[in-house]
Amino acid sequence: MTLRLLPTLAVWAVLAVLPMLLGPWELAMFGQLLIYGIAAMSLAFIWGQGGLVSFGQALFFGAGAYAMSLTSKGMLPGIPDSPWLGLLLAVVAGAVFGGLIGAALFFGKGLRTAYFGIITIAAAVIAERVTTNWRYIGGFNGLLDVPPLPLPGGLDSADPFAGYLLVLGFALLAFLFLLAVERSPYGTVLRGIRCDERRIMSLGFFVPLWKVLALAISGGVAGLAGGLFATQFSFVSPAVIGLALSTEILIWAAVGGKAVLLAAFVGAIIVKYMESYLSETIGNYWLLVTGIAFIAVVVLFPQGLLGRFFALPQPRRLRRD
Amino acid sequence: MLEIKALRSGYARGADVLKGIDLKVSAGERLAIMGRNGMGKTLLAKTLIGLIKPSAGEIRLEGKPIGGLPAHRISNLGVAYVPQGREIFGDFTIxxxxRMGVIGKPGLGMERLDQIYDWFPILRERHAQRAGTLSGGQMQQLAxxxxxxxxxxxxxxxxxxEGIQPNIVHEIAEKLAAISATEGLTVIVIEQNFEMVEILAERVAFLENGLITGESPTARLIAEPELITQNMGL
Structure with missing residues (x-):
């Protein structure tokens, strides 16, 4: 085992022992931070690997949150009101939204760089407007009383201890999944696309398809985070699908480190925790401090604060014949 | 193997730089296309591999029309491109x-890796090294x-x-000529430098102002070097 694995293992070990150290309230709050961490990883995957800066990541998060809420509240005709099915559909909804937006943007002429970001902003704004005005899905007020996920032994995810462990399990699963994709040949191609699309095309790759797949994977993971959010917060509203949350996800990934999954994950936890701490200590000025800190980090540490710390060694297959 | 008829192409619509290229390359042949800067050599390469769509004319590979097909499809039909400036992935290992050379090709794996390492032993030695740290000649071998x-x-x-010291140019040219001979590989090399052409190519076509203005066996150009300057308009 190499020393460079230690920070990564330490993060998961600390998160695993937190239930022994924190009270129920703090544990519930930390569980929610982990959900934001999953959303940050979903963005770090397409941004850091594929060079696709999505300004509308909350669109996939929100799609997952609404899919979870509508399913588990029995509001989708012909679909059983199972929270676990809801979570599965949250992943599917995020992936489908990601895939469809990717297909619309990348097939045909194909949008690149800033244009991709601009369109994702517009999509997030449109989605927020649509959910605000769509009464069936709760309109401006959203949907309340989203049921928790039932767990073995008569428990459910509303229990702080069980809920935390459930979210932690999904966070680890999302991390391992995205890491495996990153380190597969597909991940290598994605990084190649980030370097130079035309070069990749002349090597036999149909670039739009690879990018659509990346957006679908990212959307699916963001959808999972959205589904967990809906069940842990027991509600969903248009705020989870719009520009404000999209910007926050972008900040988390940028501060932590967009090219390293765990850096983005921990970045989300730190920024969100600091927000909470600052809003209690300096009131409304917290937003100003957060904004200045974000600008400082982006200017001084373009790779994020934690990227180097959590960067993992190369896969073994790339270190030998 | 490759047949080009009345090919026209340009970087902008209505502004063709290639004004009717006619060229035939036989299977296993090694052809050089020589010309001064700005004559359309790189444009011709990019049009052949599908990065730029021709505005008119025909390109046929083994009898099948490939003109206007997207780059990934032409690549998967068996056309490989080594671009000017190498364009290797500097942040990737060797x-x-x-691997990038096979991932996009259905049904192909890394079975040929040992053979590649035999041809270019320096790549075996440095397989885990970041490609951006290689010298120009080593990068060219990698490309x-x-x-x-x-x-x-x-x-x-x-x-x-381009940008490679003469002894390495000789080495690469000799290696490519040998690979082409043993594998039956057809090679088209676009060059200004006759040092590579004289070792690698069997025939030379001259590109001037978007047209093929002359052709000659390489042996004749070696015997009568003044033909090179005449044909290149120097």
Whole structure:
């Protein structure tokens, strides 16, 4: 085992022992931070690997949150009101939204760089407007009383201890999944696309398809985070699908480190925790401090604060014949 | 193997730089296309591999029309391209760069890796090294190896001698000529540097103002070097 694995293992070990150290309230709050961490990883995957800066990541998060809420509240005709099915559909909804937006943007002429970001902003704004005005899905007020996920032994995810462990399990699963994709040949191609699309095309790759797949994977993971959010917060509203949350996800990934999954994950936890701490200590000025800190980090540490710390060694297959 | 008829192409619509290229290349042949800067050599390469759509004319590979097909489809039909300036992935290891030559090709794996390492032993020695840290000559070998690992039928090289010291140019040219002879690989090399052409190519076509203005066996150009300057308009 190499020393460079230690920070990564330490993060998961600390998160695993937190239930022994924190009270129920703090544990519930930390569980929610982990959900934001999953959303940050979903963005770090397409941004850091594929060079696709999505300004509308909350669109996939929100799609997952609404899919979870509508399913588990029995509001989708012909679909059983199972929270676990809801979570599965949250992943599917995020992936489908990601895939469809990717297909619309990348097939045909194909949008690149800033244009991709601009369109994702517009999509997030449109989605927020649509959910605000769509009464069936709760309109401006959203949907309340989203049921928790039932767990073995008569428990459910509303229990702080069980809920935390459930979210932690999904966070680890999302991390391992995205890491495996990153380190597969597909991940290598994605990084190649980030370097130079035309070069990749002349090597036999149909670039739009690879990018659509990346957006679908990212959307699916963001959808999972959205589904967990809906069940842990027991509600969903248009705020989870719009520009404000999209910007926050972008900040988390940028501060932590967009090219390293765990850096983005921990970045989300730190920024969100600091927000909470600052809003209690300096009131409304917290937003100003957060904004200045974000600008400082982006200017001084373009790779994020934690990227180097959590960067993992190369896969073994790339270190030998 | 490759037949080009009345090919017209340009970087902008209505502004053709190539004004009717006619060229035939036989299977296993090694052809050089020589010309001064700005005559359309790189444009011709990019049009052949599908990065730029021709505005008129025909390109046929083994009798099948490929003009206007997207780059990934032409690549998968067996046309490999080594671009000007190498364009390897500097942040990737050498092994990752080589993998990029096969991942996009259905049914191909890394079976040819040992053969590639035999042809270019320096790549075996440094397989885990970041490609951006290689010298210019080593990068060129990597770019050629990345193209060859995908088992192409036609290898298209754009100015492979650019920025490389003469002894390495000789070495690469000799190696490519040997690979072409043993594998039956068709090679088109776009060059300004006759040092590479005289070793690698059997025939030379001259490109001037978007047209093929002359052709000659390489042996004749070696015997009568003044023909090179005449044909290149120097």
């Amino acid at each position: 092994l990752e760069n080589l 050629i190896a990345r193209a060859l690992i995908g088992r192409p039928k036609l290898l298209l090289l754009d100015e492979p001698s």
